Amino acid sequence: MIEELDETTARFDIQELVLGWRRLNGEPPRLRLTTRVGLKSDLGCVRDNNEDKAEFYEPIDPPTLAARGSVYCVADGMGGHAAGQIASELAVKSAIAAYYSDMDNTPDVAMVQAVRQANDTVREAAIEAPERAGMGTTFTALSLVQGHALVTHLGDSRAYLLRDGELRQITTDHTWVEEQVQNGVMTRAQAESSPYRNIITRCIGTEPTIDVDSFAVDTRTGDIWLLCSDGLTGHVEDDEIQSIVDGAGPSEACRQLITLACARGGSDNVTALIVKIEDMETVEVAA
Numbered sequence: 001m002i003e004e005l006d007e008t009t010a011r012f013d014i015q016e017l018v019l020g021w022r023r024l025n026g027e028p029p030r031l032r033l034t035t036r037v038g039l040k041s042d043l044g045c046v047r048d049n050n051e052d053k054a055e056f057y058e059p060i061d062p063p064t065l066a067a068r069g070s071v072y073c074v075a076d077g078m079g080g081h082a083a084g085q086i087a088s089e090l091a092v093k094s095a096i097a098a099y100y101s102d103m104d105n106t107p108d109v110a111m112v113q114a115v116r117q118a119n120d121t122v123r124e125a126a127i128e129a130p131e132r133a134g135m136g137t138t139f140t141a142l143s144l145v146q147g148h149a150l151v152t153h154l155g156d157s158r159a160y161l162l163r164d165g166e167l168r169q170i171t172t173d174h175t176w177v178e179e180q181v182q183n184g185v186m187t188r189a190q191a192e193s194s195p196y197r198n199i200i201t202r203c204i205g206t207e208p209t210i211d212v213d214s215f216a217v218d219t220r221t222g223d224i225w226l227l228c229s230d231g232l233t234g235h236v237e238d239d240e241i242q243s244i245v246d247g248a249g250p251s252e253a254c255r256q257l258i259t260l261a262c263a264r265g266g267s268d269n270v271t272a273l274i275v276k277i278e279d280m281e282t283v284e285v286a287a
Helices: 002-008 014-023 062-068 083-101 107-128 176-182 188-193 238-247 250-263
Strands: 031-042 052-057 070-078 139-145 148-154 158-163 166-169 213-218 224-228 270-282
Touching: 031 052, 031 070, 031 250, 052 083, 052 270, 062 083, 062 107, 062 139, 070 083, 070 224, 070 270, 083 107, 083 139, 107 139, 107 148, 107 213, 139 158, 139 224, 139 270, 148 158, 158 238, 166 238, 176 188, 224 238, 238 250, 250 270
Parallel strands: none
Antiparallel strands: 031 270, 052 070, 070 139, 139 148, 148 213, 158 166, 158 224, 224 270
């Protein structure tokens, strides 16, 4: 499987990208972020393989950092015969590669375009092998560019922001039950107990065109971002997530969240990626 992924996964040459951004005479970042990152992914207690994929990339080259910032992604694949694992792997790696390779668009447009390229990559990989038919994946990404946090999203993996001790879900689940709640057909409690709660209405890989959610939030010192798969939110309530993320460092918080989800059944793969913005320093740019 690793050889197969090597053949189909989009890759990018770091040195070539750095040279590319420098050739554009990109300015250095005017705001320097200091972050701490925690990441943990677990099989859970039921699955035989992990179809979740989490990845992040934090460039150190000033022009690249100024133009594209750092990116953090979580994807939750679906499909038989390990196809879900392939879908999430392809989506995350190809999206990151496409995002940093796009030197024409603004960061928000570049990431949406990157996700659409990832959609094409996953669909092409599915066509190559009959056992991958219908494979797909959720995708939730956080891009920290200068003073902005850009969120790009499809599916039911989530992005949360903890600010001033208050946890807020930034993304909206693309699921059938969430649509019923939004339309007033179901209550939140009914949706959470519905046997159809895992039916996803938007994802990467299953359709030739995709509708991607994209929005920006201003960044503040002390902000803590959590990206997670539904294996976490299916077992751990928002108030519990808030208490754990607010009470521990990113790595320890990830460990506690995964441990709690598994202790309550771990019915799915569980992934948590936490990014804490510890400091924001204004950088003087020479005239």
